[in-house]
Each structure stands twice: as C-alpha cells, then as structure tokens.
Amino acid sequence: MAITTPMRFRQAIVQALADEMRADSTVMLFGEDVAQAEGPFKTSEGLLTEFGPLRIRDTPISEMGFTGAAVGAAIMGMRPVIEIMFMEFLGVALDQLVTEAAKMRYLSNGKLSVPMVVRASVGSGLGFGCQHSQTLENWVAATPGLKVVCPSDAQSAYSLTRSAIQDPDPVIVLEPRILYAERGDVDTSLVLPIGKARVLRKGNEITVVSLGQMVNVARRAIETSALDVELIDLATVVPWDRETVLTSVKKTGRLIVVEEAPQSGGWGSEIVAAATSELFCQLKGAPFRITTPDVPVPYSGVLEARFVPTADDIARQLIESLKTGTTPKSWWELEGLK
Amino acid sequence: MAITTPMRFRQAIVQALADEMRADSTVMLFGEDVAQAEGPFKTSEGLLTEFGPLRIRDTPISEMGFTGAAVGAAIMGMRPVIEIMFMEFLGVALDQLVTEAAKMRYLSNGKLSVPMVVRASVGSGLGFGCQHSQTLENWVAATPGLKVVCPSDAQSAYSLTRSAIQDPDPVIVLEPRILYAERGDVDTSLVLPIGKARVLRKGNEITVVSLGQMVNVARRAIETSALDVELIDLATVVPWDRETVLTSVKKTGRLIVVEEAPQSGGWGSEIVAAATSELFCQLKGAPFRITTPDVPVPYSGVLEARFVPTADDIARQLIESLKTGTTPKSWWELEGLK
Amino acid sequence: MSAELERRRAVQEDAIAQYERMIEIREFEGQINGLFASGSIRGTTHLCLGQEALAVGLASVLRPTDIVSATYRGHGIALALGLSPESVLGEIMGKTIGCCGGVGGSMHLSNMELGLLPTSAIIGGGMPIAAGAALSFQVRKTDDVAVAVFGDGATNIGAFHETLNLAAIWNLPVVFICDNNVYGEYSRINTTTPLEDLHMRADSYKMPHFALDGMDIAQVQKGVTEAVIRARSNGGPTLIEAKTYRFAGHSRADQALYRPEGELEKWEKRDPIKLTEEALIASGALNPQRIIEIKSEMKTTIEKVVATCQDSPEPNLASMFQNIFTPANVGRS
Amino acid sequence: MSAELERRRAVQEDAIAQYERMIEIREFEGQINGLFASGSIRGTTHLCLGQEALAVGLASVLRPTDIVSATYRGHGIALALGLSPESVLGEIMGKTIGCCGGVGGSMHLSNMELGLLPTSAIIGGGMPIAAGAALSFQVRKTDDVAVAVFGDGATNIGAFHETLNLAAIWNLPVVFICDNNVYGEYSRINTTTPLEDLHMRADSYKMPHFALDGMDIAQVQKGVTEAVIRARSNGGPTLIEAKTYRFAGHSRADQALYRPEGELEKWEKRDPIKLTEEALIASGALNPQRIIEIKSEMKTTIEKVVATCQDSPEPNLASMFQNIFTPANVGRS
Ligand SMILES: Cc1ncc(C[n+]2csc(CCOP(=O)(O)OP(=O)(O)O)c2C)c(N)n1
C-alpha cells in the first residue's frame, strides 16, 4: 500500500524541490526572495538552510536576466529551477523561453539540452487584481520546444515538479496560486510523467477536461450533477495527452472543457478543436468550453468570485448539454451582460 | 466606380500612415530605423521628410522602452504607431501590451483610452531562421483589451492600418513580412473595419477561413480544387468576426482553417472550437485545421518551403475531406515524419 | 473646481495643509491592517508609512496637468495628489465608491483629472509610460512634465535602463524619482545591487542626477522643483534618488523580521512627520497643542471614511464587463 | 583531437596562424555577397569585415572549455573559435554539412565542442545565457569562463542592464565584450545613446571596465586576457568595449550610404589585417612575399569550401522534425 503524507500544496513543492536537490547536485533554485525569505509564497522553506547559498539564491528584480541565466546554466549541465513570482512577470522575459530556450536544442543540431524548470504562480481568486491574476498559458502554448504542466493538488504539485526537474528539456510549471494553502495527501513514490493526463473519475456520459484550480470545481459540479461524468485533469498543457482525452471522448461522445482562461484564446480551444477534428463522427453532442469571460480579472471579491466558473455554473451546463446536445449559454449570456 | 492604384503591400502601409498623419496631427511613428533609414522594410518611406523629426523618430534598441512610451503617449492623447521589426522582439516587451496597455482603460474606470498601434512583421518564408519567422498570434490573442489584425494584401494593409490608427484602443497589426513586396490594387476610399472578416470568394460546399500570407495560398488551392468553396480572410484575429464565419459555416456545413501557426496552440483552434460549439448540429463533416508542423521554423530553403501548407496540400485536404467527411492527414503524417 | 482638485490645490499652497496631508496618509495607512484583520480588505496591500514626505512634497510641486506614474505602493501619492480618502479606501475595499469602481484594487489607483495614471503592479511597468506621457508633452509643446516614481529594487529591471536612455536621447520632460526605501520585498538593496547611490546610474545616460533626503519635505520640494523646472524648460530628464525608509513590512503579511537590529529605530528618529512638526513649530506656524488637535481630527475623519466605504455598495456584475474597450468608435473618421 | 579542435589550438598558439585566420575570415566574408547574388544563399547575413582582430584575438585567449555567446554577426567568431569554413558556410547555405545541419542559418551558428553557444538573433538574448554558463562554472567550481559578445546597440536593451547587474552581484566568471562598431543597423551610436564610451556603463554595477583598440589584435589579446584572468580567479565580471568599425553594411541589402563622408576611409587606414601585417613584418615573422602567398592560398581554400558546400546535399524533410526535444527520457530517474 502506498504511504501518503498529508501536506499543503506549497509544501509538496518544497518537498519535491528538496528531494530533487538531494538526489542531484546540479539542481539549483533561484528567484526573487526564494533564499533568505524562503519564497514569497513559502515554496522554498528550509532550502537555503539545507542546500546553502551556492545553490539557493535570491536574485535582483531582473526576470530577463535570471531567466536567461537559467537557460545558460541548464545548457552547461545544471538543472536550474527558477521561480517567477507571478506569471505576468514573464511578460518582461518571455523572449528567453519562447525564442531562446525552446530553440536551443534545434540550433545546436541536437548537441545540447536545456533542462531548466520555470515555476510560475498563476490564476485568480486571491484579490491580487488584473496584473497579478492571469493564467496566460497561451504565452507559451504554441511553442515547439517547451513543455507546460499545471498541477491541481498537492500530489500533482509534488510529482509534476519532480518530473519537470528530471525532464531534459525546458518545462514550465504553472502553479495555481490559490491552491498553495490547500491540503492533500502525497505519495512521494508516485510518478506523474509529463504529457500524461490524470483520469480522476471514471464515467460514461460526458468527458470533462480541466486544469489547475478548475479541477476541483469541476469535480464538485460533477458530484452535485449526479451524472456519470469522466473527469480528466489534463495536468500537462503541452504536449497534452491526446490518447487519454480522445479515448475518453470516444467512449462518452461528449466533451466539455472547464478552464480559467478567457473565452477568447484559452487553451481549451485546442482540446475542443482537436477532439472534433479527430472524432467528429463519434460525437453525440456539441463539445464546448466553460471559461472565464473576456474581461480583465476584476479585483472586488464579489466580482472575482463570479469571474471563474462556479460549480453551479458547470453543473447547470453539464445537465443542460446532456439534455439538448447543444452548447448552453454562459452565465453572462444568461444574465445579458455581454 | 472605385479608383484603385497599384502598389506594393509595403507601399500601402506607407500610404496609410501618411494619409493618417495628414489627417491627424496626433499620429506619430517611432521604432528602430524608421526615420532616417525609412524602415528596415521600407514601410516609412518619405515620412520623415514630410512629417519631420518630432513625429517620426528612430529609437534605441529598447522595445520595452519605446512600446511603453507609446502607451504613455496614447494615454495623453497622441496616436502613436510603433514598428516592431520582427514580432519576436515583443518577447522583451510583451508586458507593456498585455499587462499594461490592455488594462489601462479598465484601471482608469473608463477615464482614459490607449489609441496606439503596434505594427509587427511576422511569419516565415524569407530564410530568416527560427528566431525571426514566427507568427506568435497567441502571445496577444487571449487578452481582453487588445485587438489584433493581420492584412493579406495591399488593400487590407492599407485599410486595416488606417482603421487601426483610427481605433480608440490598442491594436496590433501583424504584417506578413513575405507580402511586403507583393503588388496589389488599392482603393484608398475602401474602409475595412476592425472585427470584420472579408469574404473573398463565395461558395457553398466548404468554408475556408484563413489569415495573412496563407490567404493567397488557400485561394490558389481552392482554384485548383475546382470545388465550390467560400474563402474568408479573417483579417481580424481578435475580436474575430463570428457572424461572418458562422453564417458561412451554417450555409456550407463544413469548416477548414488554413493557418501558418503551429498545429499546437495556433489561433485556428479558436475558430474550429467556437464553430463546433455553436453549430454542431449543422456540420456535415469534421471541421479541421491545416497548419504548420510543431517545429521551429527551419532555415534551409528546401525545408522552409515545406513548412507552411502548400496549395497542393490544401487542395488535397479540401477534396479528401469533402469526400470522407473526416479530417485528412497532414503531409508530415502522410510521410510518416511524426 | 472639483473637491479633489481643491484638495490638490491645498497641498500646493500651504505648509500646514501639507502637514495635514501627511498626517492623513499616516492615519489612513494605519487603518489598513485592521481592515484586513476584520475581513474588509482582501488581496494584498503595500503601505507607505515613513514615506509621506516624498508623496506630499512631490504633489505640492506639480500641477494637476502634470502626470504621475507610480506603483502598487501608491496610497500616499494618490492621497497627496488629491484623491479623496473615500476613493482610495473605497478602491482598496473593492467598492463602487472607489476611484476605479472596485475593479482595480489597492495596486491600481488612478485619477486622470489629478494626473495620476493607473499605478502599476509590474516593477518598472510605469516608467516607459511616464516617458511616453512626456513625449506627448514634447510633441504638443506644452510645458507639462511627467514624473515616474519607482522603488530602489526597480532600478535593476530592464525597463529602468531602457526608459532612462530613451528619455535622455529624446530629451523628454520627465522626472524619475527613485524612492529608495532600502528594501525590495524582503531583500535589502545591497544584496541585489552592487551600487549604493542608485542615482549614479544616471551617468550611463549622461542625465543629471542627485540624492535628496526623502524624510524631509523641504528637501523633497527643493529637489523635485529643480528637476521639474529643468523639464519644463526643455532641459530634459533628471534622476532623483529619495533616501527614505519603509516603516512597515513589504506587504500585508510581512513583519519585516529580516531588518538588522536597530535599523528601524534609527530611521524612526527621522520620521518625516516628526521632522515636519519640528520645522513648523520652529517657524511658529504650528504649536504642539494644534498638532494634537490635527491628529485627533484626522483620526475622526479617517474613521468616518472607513465607515462611508464600508457602507458603500459592492459593484454589480455588469461592472466587470465595462471599460475594456472604448465605447462606439470615437475615432476621427 | 578533432580537426576543429586542431584549428582552435592553432590560433591559440601561433601569431602566424592568427593572421591566417584573420585572412580566412576576410576571404570568407568576401564570398558571401557573391553567393547571395547567385542565389546560393537566401535570407539575410551580417558580415564582420573589419572586425577580424576581435574575433581572432578573443579565440586565441580562450580555452575550448570556455563558453562564448555571440550574435547573428558571428561568422568571424565561429571561424576564429575553430569551426571549419565548411560547417559555417554550409550552415549559411542551409546544407547538411552546416554546423546545424542547415536548419539554423547564418544567424545561428553553434559548436558546443568549441564552446560556441548557438548565436542569438535577438539583441541582448545571449547575454544572460552567458551569465548562466558562468553561474554553472561557479557552482561547479571550475575555472572556466563565459564570454558574451554583443554590439554597441545592444547596450540599450534591458537584458544588458539586468545581466551586468546580476553578474556583478553574483561575482560571476564572465567577460562582457561590447563590439562597438559605431552602428546599430543604420543608426550611428550617437543618435541612440547619449554616452560615447559605452564601457562606462559598468560603473552602474561597480564592475571593472575599459576600452581597447579592437582593430589591433595585440590589444584585444591583452585586454581580454586581463578580464579572463580576473574571471578565472574569482575576481568576477568585466565589461570591455572594443572600438571597431563595420566595413560593410549592416546586412545584405545595406549599402551604408548613411555614413558620414570619409568615415569608412579613416577606419580603413586602421584595417586590422593591415595592422597585423605591419606588426608581423616589423617583428620579422612574415615578409610581404609570404603575405601575398597566404592570401592567394586562402582564396583558393575558400573557393574550394564554396564548391564543397555547393555540392553538399540539401537536408531531407525529416531533419526539420529532429532536435526539438531530447530523445527518450535521459533524466536521472
Ligand atoms: C516585473 C516584476 N517582478 C517582480 C515583482 C514582484 N514585486 C513586487 S514589489 C517588489 C519589490 C519592489 O521593490 P522596490 O522597487 O524597492 O519598491 P518598494 O516595494 O520598496 O516600494 C517585487 C519584487 C513585480 N511586481 N514585477
């Protein structure tokens, strides 16, 4: 029987970092306030003490500089992990990931690899306002050469972080900030490979694909709906697990993606489009996405609570779509807000 | 009858800039080598001479600096146009568009607007290698607050550039670099509003949606296929013209998106997903995308010529999909390359 | 003239009003932690306790047509520029009464009438925007100036470098004010920056620069005035380093336990409010009795503001769909 | 030892070999325009004519285990570091014989055995990467160094600023070499940068810095050696400004008509090849006759290289699908 330990999501990250650093002396961590202060979100607690200032480092506020430094260190055989406090800050450093790191192996004729990990906190729900609450998967999603994962609970935070560090190529780990304090049971021997989705609940009527903080909301919705839904935590956004998702949709004939990304341009379009192209004849109803509206993330608690799809929204749309076979209206269309 | 003038795509841009600058003294242009040298792609020929150094300016190599300067100048009532020589260079400045400009109106409670235009050359085909050939629509596509257009010929280069400058909000104009030298007829009185697709060819069997440099390739494919295809130049990527596209798909029952973006994460997923969600019951065959493969843009002429979908590829897939109702294989799947 | 413009004019003209505004800021910031504890505020917030002289000194020197770009640590600057305490606290509480209707929050205060651009939560984000505002003044040939206020930590981000260079080569009417409060988040500036006198970085752009005592409102006024006059008269940009100190932690959660012993106490001896009181008493403009009254009145005022904001309605759902794009097409043709 | 490592060793040891390599670069670059005209090369290309002393001087001082990050203007540095002319020209022609199998092109030469990172086409892009390589040396406690070569124009991009600050605060073993060839594209440096001596910007990071005459290979060797020794012995980074001049236009299409009259001619008097010849003749190491022979031999060699590359096969379609991800999982566990 697997031995599990209860811990918070953020502690699972600390644990994964520590376990990797113990196993491999080339693993190092740097970012703003990750060393002395042990991380703005306490995701590096104890690491400076255990691994010392050569491997655990605070950086100046220079995302381009230290992201690029990770690229260079990785090329030379280190396995740097960097922390981007809020995903938005990659807006000043995206070049180093999309246009440098992702292309380095190609441009070396296969002579080098870039085994770096970028950890970035993402998402809404904590009242951080519109410049600190986006998910922004799309910034990195259409980039051959990058891998992108997103844990949804303490277990996947632990296992995906380890897989990301072990991966020989650049991996971006999107950490839903709202989950840092959540508790879960972690089996440290469980491996979650990159590129593999997690089927969290078996079902035959509808396939729901979700990611990050929406996974739990989708699960609650499914439970209240009392429908026979298969819930897939996509876990890896790039390259996403076509096999698991398409096998499920083949079985259920119905696909709903539940995502925090905006209606326009969110990652879920990729899943819906690919599933439709490949399985058109086997679909029993319109596949669709349940998303956030096309608005900047609002600050007010009242508004922000309504910004992400709620379990009620999702349950309503699950039930209605099963009944009608068509795409139900979003809550803001229902309320005439757009 | 409309009076048209023959000109090159890049000249149409010059003309649009000049016409706007004559009409409005708040319009200005800055970027690297746009003044003295009249633009690395000669898209500002004659402008310094006519409008002088106050309004036409060379900048240092500081994309973050001058993009942000455009945001500030726009807020204060100017209509700055900036030139980003290659779209990739926004990788060092994306913050100013996605996280600043797009949110400014929201964060001022509607008290300010940001009437700026970002012109950025995009795409493959000229042997510029993988750091100077991407289209990267996805960097800006999931951002409420930004508009994104992409001309496909001299006429739309002229008309969309003018509409972009006249627009009160930030607009990004993606200019397919390979088209700069192409000739076309321009009617300077023709207005192409932002958000409106262009139906370039009426048809009843299949709807093809395309963008930028792929529009002409798709047109050639349609002509050789001898099928009754409706060709839509999407023209605006955000907010895309749901009405025109969905009306067409309602009529034809079939949708194919032809795009230069990579198979994973490209903008076409949005169109396929939305059309499927809304029109599922009216579709007669699998909607699908014809894209570039998930590889960095290769340099070699032989490889780059094969990187974008060819007219032959497209024609084959049009014909096959009409016959089978399913999604045909991409050329690299056919050739067993992936 | 709007009430907020009146508030602005007050600090422009009168030393007592300036002192009162400093007290207002001190009182205002003092309320925030309690409001967090009671659940009236969520998210995060960044107090400017100890930095009141810079905020008010700056506001007293500028015109409302000048433009200021500041940061998430912006309550004090907003109040100093004239935003009403209701519109600032209301925004922090996410209420309709807030300057941004509640959709912005603590990190994004703004008021275009008073020249406050939406404050940025991205380090360095506001700097090129300020330069752009200055560019517009230059092209239109007004004599307004733009001011960018940013922290010590911000001097290590690329935008700082690009903006200063651009402003210098274009000779823009902009004043860069580095509010060196010794810390960037939990990092003491000397652990991230090899240089002690940050204003020296202006040499890289052949830009005039100097440091000033940011705890002394008179020094702030003198220094900023010098730079503003240069900017107004086509003399180009200036980099000012205001030496200040952050009396509170970086943000809500932070207790600032990383401070070397005695450091806070040393700086508290130069508390800007204390220094101002001493000066006003010395000049005879105020007496100790009046100071006690002002503080007590201000306490009452701010308590009322809190009550008003707490009673103000929550925004309705429609408000999150507004103000993304400019309505209709207000373009020219 | 591979033939390319032999080529590297040659320039490390011998002044004549260094001179020959400079001639090789000159000859090589001279061929490029013709190859464009004949359609053998597409895209764009950036010649380093006039900058041969910097390339060869640098390569002569470094070890193959040191790491160099350079730019799209990288043919000379690649050849100097030891890449064979076939692997450089082959890459520029997009052939399988190229160092990158033809998928990279002129702007992206690389050879990890010789310590050349893929050159970057993004201004400033390679700078933090070099710092990162230096970081790995520091953590692993080797005494290798990393070198970042970049242009004058690159000193205005944010990455320059962030990288120098990071390298300074971490005391990284990295040498920054600004190849100030007076122009960034079509802009003379003084039109985009208020400072003339760009190395002075290192003062912002308390980093040692100096200028050197980039036309004189002995000066290059002396200056780079000083910085490399400092880096190898834990002395941290240095910023060197090599004063050079770009004899050709910015890229293929550019005729450089924007140059002030007489400027090119003035710099041509200090042609690095001429200066090297004078020095070698003065020291008796070479005579004029031998110089003519070397040039003529090199001409023949490069013509053969052109022929070889022209005969080399085009890549097959499969090659564009390779080397995106590392095959299998070569991770540890
Ligand atoms: C680009 C970017 N990187 C990191 C952060 C996170 N962050 C917020 S405040 C802060 C410290 C800034 O320090 P300083 O510039 O000294 O300003 P202060 O907070 O002291 O006023 C950091 C690192 C950010 N907001 N933006």
Ligand SMILES: Cc1ncc(C[n+]2csc(CCOP(=O)(O)OP(=O)(O)O)c2C)c(N)n1
């Ligand atoms: C971020 C970025 N902005 C702009 C460019 C376009 N560009 C290519 S070369 C160049 C000039 C660079 O000048 P300099 O740094 O002096 O190098 P040189 O070409 O003279 O070697 C520019 C602006 C780029 N490649 N990357």
Ligand SMILES: [Mg+2]
């Ligand atoms: Mg600070």
Ligand SMILES: [Mg+2]
């Ligand atoms: Mg140069």
